[in-house]
Amino acid sequence: MVARYELIADELRGEILAGAYPMGAQLPSESELAARFGAARGTVRQAVAVLAAEGLVGSRQGARRIVLGNARSQSFAELHSFAQWARANGHRYGGLMINQRRRPPTPAEAARLGPGEVLDVLRVRTLEDEPVLLERTAYAEWIAPVVEELPPDCESVTQALYDSAGVVFAYGEHLIDAVPASAQDARLLGVRRGSPLLRQRRVTTTHEGRPVECSDDRYRAGSVAFSIRNSIGANPLVRHAGDLHFGA
Amino acid sequence: MVARYELIADELRGEILAGAYPMGAQLPSESELAARFGAARGTVRQAVAVLAAEGLVGSRQGARRIVLGNARSQSFAELHSFAQWARANGHRYGGLMINQRRRPPTPAEAARLGPGEVLDVLRVRTLEDEPVLLERTAYAEWIAPVVEELPPDCESVTQALYDSAGVVFAYGEHLIDAVPASAQDARLLGVRRGSPLLRQRRVTTTHEGRPVECSDDRYRAGSVAFSIRNSIGANPLVRHAGDLHFGA
DNA sequence: GGTGCTCGCTTGTTTGTACAAGTTCCCTTA
DNA sequence: TAAGGGAACTTGTACAAACAAGCGAGCACC
Structure with missing residues (x-):
């Protein structure tokens, strides 16, 4: 069951993206x-709120x-899953597991x-076909058995976890910064240290x-950029000083 | 006039941040x-929607x-204004205008x-007291006269533009990526090229x-990180491939 | 003991109404 | 001509009511 306000939002979004409103x-x-869609003003309000949240209006x-x-702008899934993002944007993509082991957690x-x-x-x-991203992921113990069963060349871990264990990624917190490539980073991504x-x-x-x-994901410079639209009313992106937030 | 749902949101946020709800x-x-605040359910809904948008619940x-x-998480102003962000977070900050000239715009x-x-x-x-950020900003012609009047060591351009011309920054689009320091970047920020x-x-x-x-703002690595919280319902941050979005 | 189902609770959606607050534009007036 | 004052319009806030949809716990049944 799709909500009415979603349908209205979809239609308006389509018109905007098609250029009906420059x-x-x-x-x-x-x-x-409201008159045009035969809905109450409250419903239309929810629809345009969606577009406002997307930064379109x-x-x-x-x-x-x-x-x-x-x-x-893309969906939540496309921010969490490299594969879903790449597919939705028509890119050719792949992945390869290099190394996998259990270990005690760091304090962080x-x-x-x-x-x-x-x-x-x-x-x-x-x-x-170019290596652009290095993912160093630590999975919680309860999900580890499922991850260990995945094939090394698994294209979408997110999708595989959903299919085999019903796990849905619903909330995330992300910290974005720039770092120099370590020796291992450089070797695997084909860039200079x-x-x-x-x-x-x-x-x-x-x-x-x-x-x-x-997870600690590292993109080769120039391959990917993050984009955000915000307004004075609400913005989710935040600056942090130094490394004080994530621990070592 | 502060909205009721804002007051309710403030109170709930305060309780959460104070640790009343672990x-x-x-x-x-x-x-x-609704019963506790003597408000309608819809009003309470708006309040918790605020908290959800902030990623708190x-x-x-x-x-x-x-x-x-x-x-x-911080306010919109703190994302657009280095000074407002730094002040709100209790940092010691400063700024210096290095160079300023009129020129024809690039196509982008x-x-x-x-x-x-x-x-x-x-x-x-x-x-x-450490240089961490290099701002290369192109101001539109209509605001240029106001900017030219600012003192070279103006601490907060955003604030100054509001005070002297009533200009409020309301919407923004941001693209975040990593680049190597140019010769000029390196000299001014005190890092290696x-x-x-x-x-x-x-x-x-x-x-x-x-x-x-x-504007093109460049932060020294390790000095600042961007943070975002998102949920499956709504997320504003997006990945883009390569440089295809901003032009040269 | 475990499986499956039902029932109550909670959030999600929609409609309708009323008033508050800010914008835009026109028209009056000095 | 320029400043000022509305009037109409538009979005924001708040309330009330009803139903839909999903969750969780407890119960019955095998």
Whole structure:
């Protein structure tokens, strides 16, 4: 069952992306939209709130909503899963497990995943047949047996975990910064040691709040960028000073 | 006039941050909260939606809301203004204008700011007396006269533009990636050439959608990290392949 | 003992109404 | 001509009511 406001949001989004409303143009008023879709104003409000959250439109009390952009932003899954992102964007992609072993957690990992042993997995991901991403992931003990059963060239771990164990990634926290390539990074990504890498450290939990994984992903410079749209009303991206947040 | 749902959100946020609800705990139901605050369920819903957007709580249909974290996230202004961010976080900070000149816009800038000349400003920002950030900002022609009047050691450009011209930054788009330091970057930030920098390219507009500036900010590695919390319901951060999005 | 089902609780969606607050534009007035 | 004052319009907030959909616990049954 798809909600009505989602359908309305989809239709409006489609029109915006198709260019029916050029950038800076005004959207019809809520009343007009309500009449057009035969829905209550509250429902239309929810629909445009979706578009505002996506950064497509802006709103101010008293004035009509304006169109801010015409590029679509991706889904949650595409931020957590390299494979789902690459597929949705029409890229050729692959992956290979390099190394996998159980070990005791670091203090930082224990704080996030719990006290048990972690499963440490090192994977290389390719985009257009070029290695672009190095994933160093620590899986919580409860999910480790499932991960160990995956084939080394598993294309989408997220998908595989859902298929075989019903695990859904629902919440995540991400820290993004830049680091120089270590010797191992350099060898596996085919860059010089010390060259810039875009690092994304993340912790992922299920919808019950149970921690699943804790990962350190490093992208080759120039291969990938993160994008965010925000407005004065709400913004989720935050700066942190130094390394004080994630521990060693 | 502060909205009721904001007050309720503030109170609940305060309790969460104070540790009244430990991580993973359940929040009271909407009905209970409605009774407690003497408000309608819809109003309470708006309040908890605020907390959910901040990543503090998660919700699933059928189950009570759970507490996901207990750290506050910052405001929009703190993402756009280095000074406001640094001040809010209790850092010692400063800034110095290195260079400022008018020039014709690049094609990418013309597409974002309009066809007029741009004011190109190069600034160095310091944190705890160390240079950590290099800002290369192109201001749109309509705001250039105001920017030119600012003192070279202006601490907060955002604040100054608001005070002297009433300009409010309301919407922004940001692209984050990693680049090697150029010769100029290296000299001004005191790092080796080619060492990793965290780059944030952004376009900012007023609440009417009028573009104000277009900037290329480079942070020294290790000095600053960006953080984001997201959930399966909504996430604003997106990956982009290569440099295809911002132009040269 | 374990499996499956039902029932109550909780969140999600939708409609309707009313008023508050801010914007835009026109029209009056000095 | 320029400043000021509305009036109409539009978004924001709040309340009330009803039903849909998902979750979890407890119960009955095998």
